Amino acid sequence: MTFLVSNMIEIIANPSRRVRRLPTAYRLLPAAFCLLLTAFCLPALGQLVPKQGSPLYGGRPENGPVATGLPKALQDVGIDQKLNQQLPLDLNFKDESGQPVKLAQYFGKRPVVLSLVYYSCPMLCTQVLNGMIASFKTLEFQPGEQYEVVTVSFDSRETPALAAAKKNLYVNYLPEKRRAAATNGWHFLTGDEANIKALTAAVGFRYHWDEATNQFAHASGIMVLTPEGKLAQYYYGIEYSPRDLRLGLVEASANRIGTPVDQLLLYCYHYDPATGTYGAAVMNVVRLGGVLTIVGIIILLLALRRRSAMQVTARAGGAV
Secondary structure, three states: OHHHHHHHHHHHHOHHHHHHHOOHHHHHHHHHHHHHHHHHHOOOHHHHOOOOOOOOEOOOOOOOOOOOOOOHHHOOOEEOOOOOOEOOOOOEEEOOOOOEEEHHHHOOOOOEEEEEEOOOOOOHHHHHHHHHHHHHHHOOOOEOOOEEEEEEEOOOOOOHHHHHHHHHHHHOOOOHHHHHHHHHHEEEEEOOHHHHHHHHHHHOEEEEEEOOOOEEEEOOEEEEEOOOOEEEEEEEOOOOOHHHHHHHHHHHOOOOOOOHHHHHHHHHEEEEOOOOEEEEOHHHHHHHHHHHHHHHHHHHHHHHHHHHHHHHHHHHHHHO
16 A cells, blocks of 8 residues: 555655556556545535425425415324334234234334235225335335335224225235235234324324315325334335335344345435435545545556566576
C-alpha cells in the first residue's frame, strides 16, 4: 500500500514527469481515489429533497385541517405510518376455527405480514388479498416457515365461519406444495369492536362506515412487523413487489432469514417510507463501485508488477 500511495503522490506532484512512463492502471488511481472519496463524503442528495405523499398515506396533519380534495366519505380514511411502534400483542381475537387467540401467538420467532380487510368487502379488500397471494406465489419464502401472515377483519360483525371460507379460498390459490405450510402460517382472525379499534389505532389504519353505500371506506395496504411485534414497513396499494416484500422480511427479521445476496441488496437498496417501496441507495452504489474500482486497480497493479519482475528475471537469465 505504501508503494501505491508513494506513486500517487509522485503523479500529483510531478504530472509531466511521471504520467508518460506509468502504466495506464497507475494513471487511473487518482481518479478512482477521488471517486471513492466523493462517494463517502457527499450526503445523499435524495435526503435533501422533500417528498409529497398521497393524502391517504403518511402522517396526519397536526396543525389544523388541510384541504385534500377527497370526498367526504374518505376524509377520515387513510394509513398513518407508525414505524418502529410496538403492536399491543395482548389483544384478543378468534381464529378461523372459532378458537380464542392472542396476537402474541403469531409473534416471537418470525417476521409477520399483517393485513387489515373485511371479508365481505365487494371490491378493494379482495384486491388486497389478491395482491398478497400474487406476491406469495413468486416469493421464495413460504408462509409458516420464514414468515407468518395475519389477516384481521375490521368488521366486528363478521364471524369465524366467514374467515374460514376466506382462508380456504386463498390458501388453495397457492401451489399445492406450499399449502400445508400456509395452512399453519396464514391466520384469518375476527374480533370485537374494542380489540379491532385498538389494533387499527396501533398501526395507523383509519376507516369509516359509509351509510350511503352501506360499506366501509378504507385505504389499502399491508404491513411488515418484526418478530417482536414492531412495525417495520408499510406497502401501499393492491400490488406488492415480491422483491420489496422479500427485502422487507429480511430486514425485519434482523437478517435471520435470507442469503448473503439479500444483505448486498439491502446495502444497495433502502426502504423509502414515503413510497412504501425499496429504491436504490445511490451513494451506497457509488461507494461500492468505488471500492470495486480500487480493488480492481490494485489487482491489476500487482499483476503488472509481477509481470515486470518476471521479465527482469528472464532478461537476467538470458544475459547469463
